Amino acid sequence: MKPILLLGGITEALAIARTLGPQHIYSLAGVGRVPTDLTCQVRVGGYGGAEGLARFIGEHGIDLLLDATHPYAAQISHNAATAARMTGIRCWALRRPAWQAQAGDDWREVADWSELVDALQPFRRPLFTLGREPLQHLHEIPPEQFWTLRALDVYPGNDRCEVIGARGPFLIEDERALFERRQIDVLISKNSGSSATEPKLEVARERGVPVLVLKRPVLPGVGREFRSVSEVLAALSV
Numbered sequence: 264m265k266p267i268l269l270l271g272g273i274t275e276a277l278a279i280a281r282t283l284g285p286q287h288i289y290s291l292a293g294v295g296r297v298p299t300d301l302t303c304q305v306r307v308g309g310y311g312g313a314e315g316l317a318r319f320i321g322e323h324g325i326d327l328l329l330d331a332t333h334p335y336a337a338q339i340s341h342n343a344a345t346a347a348r349m350t351g352i353r354c355w356a357l358r359r360p361a362w363q364a365q366a367g368d369d370w371r372e373v374a375d376w377s378e379l380v381d382a383l384q385p386f387r388r389p390l391f392t393l394g395r396e397p398l399q400h401l402h403e404i405p406p407e408q409f410w411t412l413r414a415l416d417v418y419p420g421n422d423r424c425e426v427i428g429a430r431g432p433f434l435i436e437d438e439r440a441l442f443e444r445r446q447i448d449v450l451i452s453k454n455s456g457s458s459a460t461e462p463k464l465e466v467a468r469e470r471g472v473p474v475l476v477l478k479r480p481v482l483p484g485v486g487r488e489f490r491s492v493s494e495v496l497a498a499l500s501v
């Protein structure tokens with residue numbers, strides 16, 4: 264098989280990387296853990312935009328660009344589609360299906376931070392599970408709110424915000440305990456579609472807690488799109 268450049272950063276990407284031989288490259292931005300037990304090559308860090316990525320593709324004789332990045336990592340997905348066009352190679356993508364609201368769910372979609380702040384007004388004890396972005400807004404917390412913010416790592420909070428550092432997968436019992444302990448009255452989440460972070464939605468449903476869902480970004484069209492690791496592996500094996 265000719266060299267594949269696999270753009271990763273999510274669990275499914277690592278599962279694909281584990282199946283790849285030494286001629287292939289698994290590419291990570293460098294924000295999370297870097298695996299050291301893979302047979303394929305691992306490259307860490309950005310390329311300097313679509314042009315840099317196109318240059319790398321040319322220099323390394325890449326034949327297929329496989330975008331298995333997070334659904335909210337829109338920049339790298341756009342760069343991948345552009346670089347593939349520039350170099351005339353194929354670009355395939357693993358696009359995780361979004362979570363769907365179920366009966367009884369109170370999900371409210373917000374487009375950006377300013378819509379989110381407006382939607383938060385009626386609530387007092389939000390749980391943010393958006394990553395680091397809310398850290399920039401800790402000085403804007405209204406006096407009537409106390410925020411709980413969960414990110415991959417711990418960061419300093421303030422007297423109206425506690426930051427929890429935790430990595431999924433999360434267990435439903437732990438999520439139940441978190442909502443109870445902190446008396447969470449609204450959950451803020453991306454629609455990542457990941458089973459590892461889904462239990463919080465189940466707990467919100469059980470407790471009748473509304474969920475403010477950050478809208479998914481629009482991603483570029485690519486040659487082939489897959490919904491699961493097994494679909495990708497099946498396509499790679501033919």
Ligand code: NAP
Pocket residue numbers: 270271272273290291292294307308309310311312313315316331332333335336337338339340342394453
């Ligand atoms: P982003 O905004 O789409 O990308 C920002 C820049 O990071 C890209 O322009 C690129 O730099 C570099 N980059 C991103 N993914 C890369 C990869 N796989 N290999 C090499 N360079 C990469 O992405 P983001 O939202 O900051 O996320 C960064 C990474 O974390 C992604 O790989 C994503 O899969 C993962 N992740 C993101 C989220 C999320 O909620 N956004 C959640 C879990 C995991 P250059 O332009 O210099 O090439």
